Amino acid sequence: xxxxxxxxxxxxxxxxxxxxxxxxxxxxxxxxxxxxxxxxxxxxxxxxxxxxxxxxxxxxxxxxxxxxxxxxxxxxxxxxxxxxxxxxxxxxxxxxxxxxxxxxxxxxxxxxxxxxxxxxxxxxxxxxxxxxxxxxxxxxxxxxxxxxxxxxxxxxxxxxxxxxxxxxxxxxxxxxxxxxxxxxxxxxxxxxxxxxxxxxxxxxxxxxxxxxxxxxxxxxxxxxxxxxxxxxxxxxxxxxxxxxxxxxxxxxxxxxxxxxxxxxxxxxxxxxxxxxxxxxxxxxxxxxxxxxxxxxxxxxxxxxxxxxxxxxxxxxxxxxxxxxxxxxxxxxxxxxxxxxxxxxx
Amino acid sequence: xxxxxxxxxxxxxxxxxxxxxxxxxxxxxxxxxxxxxxxxxxxxxxxxxxxxxxxxxxxxxxxxxxxxxxxxxxxxxxxxxxxxxxxxxxxxxxxxxxxxxxxxxxxxxxxxxxxxxxxxxxxxxxxxxxxxxxxxxxxxxxxxxxxxxxxxx
Numbered sequence: 499x500x501x502x503x504x505x506x507x508x509x510x511x512x513x514x515x516x517x518x519x520x521x522x523x524x525x526x527x528x529x530x531x532x533x534x535x536x537x538x539x540x541x542x543x544x545x546x547x548x549x550x551x552x553x554x555x556x557x558x559x560x561x562x563x564x565x566x567x568x569x570x571x572x573x574x575x576x577x578x579x580x581x582x583x584x585x586x587x588x589x590x591x592x593x594x595x596x597x598x599x600x601x602x603x604x605x606x607x608x609x610x611x612x613x614x615x616x617x618x619x620x621x622x623x624x625x626x627x628x629x630x631x632x633x634x635x636x637x638x639x640x641x642x643x644x645x646x647x648x649x650x651x652x653x654x655x656x657x658x659x660x661x662x663x664x665x666x667x668x669x670x671x672x673x674x675x676x677x678x679x680x681x682x683x684x685x686x687x688x689x690x691x692x693x694x695x696x697x698x699x700x701x702x703x704x705x706x707x708x709x710x711x712x713x714x715x716x717x718x719x720x721x722x723x724x725x726x727x728x729x730x731x732x733x734x735x736x737x738x739x740x741x742x743x744x745x746x747x748x749x750x751x752x753x754x755x756x757x758x759x760x761x762x763x764x765x766x767x768x769x770x771x772x773x774x775x776x777x778x779x780x781x782x783x784x785x786x787x788x789x790x791x792x793x794x795x796x797x798x799x800x801x802x803x804x805x806x807x808x809x810x811x812x813x814x815x816x817x818x819x820x821x822x823x824x825x826x827x828x829x830x831x832x833x834x835x836x837x838x839x840x841x842x843x
Numbered sequence: 844x845x846x847x848x849x850x851x852x853x854x855x856x857x858x859x860x861x862x863x864x865x866x867x868x869x870x871x872x873x874x875x876x877x878x879x880x881x882x883x884x885x886x887x888x889x890x891x892x893x894x895x896x897x898x899x900x901x902x903x904x905x906x907x908x909x910x911x912x913x914x915x916x917x918x919x920x921x922x923x924x925x926x927x928x929x930x931x932x933x934x935x936x937x938x939x940x941x942x943x944x945x946x947x948x949x950x951x952x953x954x955x956x957x958x959x960x961x962x963x964x965x966x967x968x969x970x971x972x973x974x975x976x977x978x979x980x981x982x983x984x985x986x987x988x989x990x991x992x993x994x995x996x
Contacts, residue, residue, distance in 0.1 A: 551921030574920040604996045608924070702916050 507536075508700065511711035519717045522724050523688050527650075527658055528668040532690040533699050536712040538677030540705030541687030542645050543569035545675050546614065548702040549643075550575045554610040557591055557640065559583065560808050563620040566645055567807050570614070572704075579807075582622065585630045588613075592638045611640045617649035617660030617674075621800075621810040623758020623766045628660050632670045641672040648764060650674075651681025657727050657734040684720040686712045737763055737820040740827060744818045747831035753842030754814065763818040766800065767834075768811045769842075779812035782841060787814060789837035795830045853918035856931045860941045873899055873948070889960035896956040896970055900949050900977035907945075908980040909994060925996065929980065930987055937983040949977030 505511035516534055523532040535541040546569035550556055554575040558566070561582035570577050578595075580588040599606035613635065615626045628644075635642050646659045654662030659676070661668050673691040678684045689696055689703075699706055727733070741763040748756050754767040772779050783799045790797040800815045816834065818827070852858060859865070876898065880891040907929040917923065923931050933939040953974045960966035979985070989995045 547920060551924065553921070553924065572920075604992075608996045 505710060506708065507534075507706050507711040513711075513714050513717075515714045515717045515721070516711060519721050519724075520688070522721055524690055526724055526728065527674065527690045528661075529674075529690040530693040531696040532688045533696050533703065533706060534712060534717070535687045535689070535703070535705050536685065536709055537705060538647065538679040538685070538687040539565045539568075540709065541677060541689060542566050542643075542647075542675040543572060544703045544705030545673065545689050545699060546570060546612075546643060547573040547704065548699050549673075550610060550612055554612070555595065556612045556614055557588060558614040559616070559619075559626065561619050561622045561810070562614065562616055562645070562807075563647075564803060564806060566614060566616065567805075582619075582808075583624060583626060585627055585634075588631075588634065592634060592640070596638065611638075613640050613642045614645070615642070616645040616647075617663075618646075618653065618759070618762055618764075620648055620764070621802075623762050623764060625660075625663075625759050625762075628664045628666060628671070632666060635670070635672075642670075643673045643675065644671045645676070646674045647677040647680050647687070648762070650676035651727060652734065652737060652763060653761070654734065656731045657681075678720050678723075682720055682723045684716045684723060686716065686720075733820045737818070740820060740822065741765070741818045743824070744816070744827050744831065747827060748816070748834065751831075751835050752839045754838050757813070765816040765818065766810075767814040767816060767838075769813070772812055776809070776812060783812055783814050785841045786834075786837045789840065790833055793833045793837070795833045797834060854913065854923055854931060854934070855917075856913055856923065856928060857934045860932060860945070866941075866944055869945075869948070873952070889963065889966060892956040892959040893966050893969055896949075896952045897973045899952060900973040903945075903949065904976050904980065911994070926987070927994075935986065937986070942981070946978060946981045949974060953977075 507516075520532045520534055523534075524530060535544065542565050546556070546566070550573040552574045554573070555578060556570060556573065556575050557578050557580060558570060559582055560579045562570075578591050580591055595611065599609075613631060615628075615631060617628065618625055631642055634640065644660065649660045649663070651657045651659075653660055656662060659674065661671055661674075669692075671691075673689055673695055675687065675689045677687040679686070689699060701707065738761040742760050744763075745756050745760055745765060748754075748765065748767065751767060753770055755770045757766040757768050758764070769779055769783065780799060787797050787799050798815050800810070800813045802809055814834075816830075822830075860869075873895070877891065877895040880886060880894050880898075881888070883891070886894065908927050911927050912921075912924045913931075926935075929945075932941055932945075953970055956970045957967055960970070
């Protein structure tokens with residue numbers, strides 16, 4: 499039984515089903531073209547260095563996830579971080595750059611600038627104010643690369659992502675990158691945007707050129723996932739309602755604090771009183787998670803590497819799925835509350 | 844960046860002039876240029892030689908000392924974007940065989956041009972200026988030098 503084509507995407511590895519998935523994803527997100535990566539982490543971390551090189555400037559949010567951070571490091575560009583979701587700080591940085599550009603127009607002509615943000619932050623759980631970013635994009639002529647791993651299949655009336663959620667046009671965001679390993683439940687990821695933007699990654703996207711392509715069966719699974727998403731558009735509002743309900747149920751968990759945007763199905767439960775040692779906090783949360791798993795509720799401790807730019811607070815991560823019923827949500831919340839009460843206080 | 848070409852050579856510009864047949868091809872091109880100019884009935888032999896020298900040096904200046912970066916994306920994230928072709932040769936190492944060869948071609952042409960123009964004052968003046976254009980940018984001391992910021996970005 500064949501597990502995959504085991505060859506490079508640009509060579510023998512691309513099968514007709516990959517092309518079909520790319521077309522379907524492009525159509526679903528309302529964009530001209532999409533490109534598929536076989537590993538979700540590699541999607542954004544290959545997309546950024548494909549466009550941004552040395553001596554280019556990237557304005558990036560501090561709270562981005564590790565994949566984006568690796569993409570920024572690989573690009574070798576000058577990164578200007580703005581405080582998490584602080585649009586005033588971003589505006590200040592863009593204005594400073596504008597002043598420098600006016601002083602040296604020859605340098606400005608050869609310097610590319612980008613804004614990188616996540617639609618729904620993995621480490622923090624909150625939304626980025628996309629309309630403000632689009633306003634900056636138009637005012638300062640700086641393209642936006644948006645990481646949509648958590649918002650694809652979650653936000654928007656039809657699940658198309660952050661642009662639909664905020665009522666913007668798909669053309670307002672230059673490139674979206676999303677992992678298919680989250681809402682879609684498959685492997686890999688995709689980038690979507692205008693044809694001439696996305697086409698560049700076919701030769702310059704390192705994770706596309708130098709990596710084997712996605713197993714065709716999982717591409718087929720993603721296509722089926724898209725069929726479900728297009729066929730039952732009510733599941734997205736149901737998912738968001740369940741996320742809100744779960745957050746309400748989890749409020750009042752002893753020792754833990756519910757964080758993030760209310761419609762985000764990925765719920766971070768941060769420790770209300772963290773100790774000075776991160777290891778102790780993690781061990782404590784590990785015990786709570788273990789207790790929950792033993793009682794039949796899958797809860798994990800949010801894990802980070804030491805190389806993270808800004809280590810988020812220690813937290814448990816609870817993810818709501820649209821298939822869960824109200825009873826199951828209540829049962830899960832009860833289990834989590836009991837486990838927290840037992841170990842934290 | 845081509846598929847199936849993951850090599851350690853991140854910038855082909857550094858080594859393409861070392862490849863097999865490049866030097867001979869270069870000299871042959873100069874010879875062809877000279878024969879074309881000789882064939883034009885308007886030019887005397889002296890004029891043809893001076894023109895060869897001048898055209899060669901000006902063309903060399905544009906190709907090696909004015910154009911920067913690479914026409915294709917390289918594997919080094921744009922490290923050489925601000926370097927001229929000459930500065931990229933052999934990744935910036937000086938006194939390599941290719942650099943010595945390419946420096947000696949304008950000098951050799953200058954001697955030939957001076958000889959075939961019978962050291963006529965006007966011709967020698969023009970040829971000296973062309974020699975300066977051809978050789979001064981190649982000095983190792985002027986590596987990455989930009990006069991008054993011209994051509995920096």
